[in-house]
Amino acid sequence: MSAARARLARARLYLIADREVAGERDLAALVEAALAAIPPAAAAVQLRAKGLGADALCAEAERLRALTERRQCALLINDRADVATLVGAEGVHLPERGLSIARARALLGSDALIAASRHSAEGAAAAAAQGADLVVCGPVWPTPSKPGAAGLGPEGLRRVASAMAARASGPGAAPARLFALGGVDGPERARAAVAAGACGVAGIRVFVDAQDPGAAASALYTAIAVRG
16 A cells, blocks of 8 residues: 555545635645644645646645645645646545546556545446545535535435445455545534445535634544544
């Protein structure tokens, strides 16, 4: 198992550090507060900063890389394999209509982490079969970031987990880890997501918009830490 996958194997939270959602707040400081409140390697971090130019994105990524390295957490860059390579991130997070998993793997190599966003059991299962290390699926519950979207609910998430398990990428391959996204706003929903088959939970506003990101991260982690 690569060092990057060893880090991912311990992660229960997937912090999506969204530059636009953070607004004028210091994104790195928000991430630092969240990571400081949970054990080392308990989270993976995705940097999403669609409005930044390449150099500014690299600078933001380098700040987060220093934090994630200290906390032994994997860092993934949204939709920018080039930036992931430049800053030494563990991998890339691919939107559903982004670069294919196969092309990202060819570009980044076998040891890199590849995460994929999917919104259905079929899509998540296909991503797992194509070799994604991590699949983020949702929304599980209604969320302001997807107005009008019906949530999958715990039963829908259970179907996602079953479909992914049935289409693991091959004999001996580590199964893709499933993280639930969308409306996971507290411990009760985090526990429900993991009970439905997720390995952990992902979030944007629950961390970046929180008055106390550390308290938010700690509450979610504590709720699901004993689950695989």
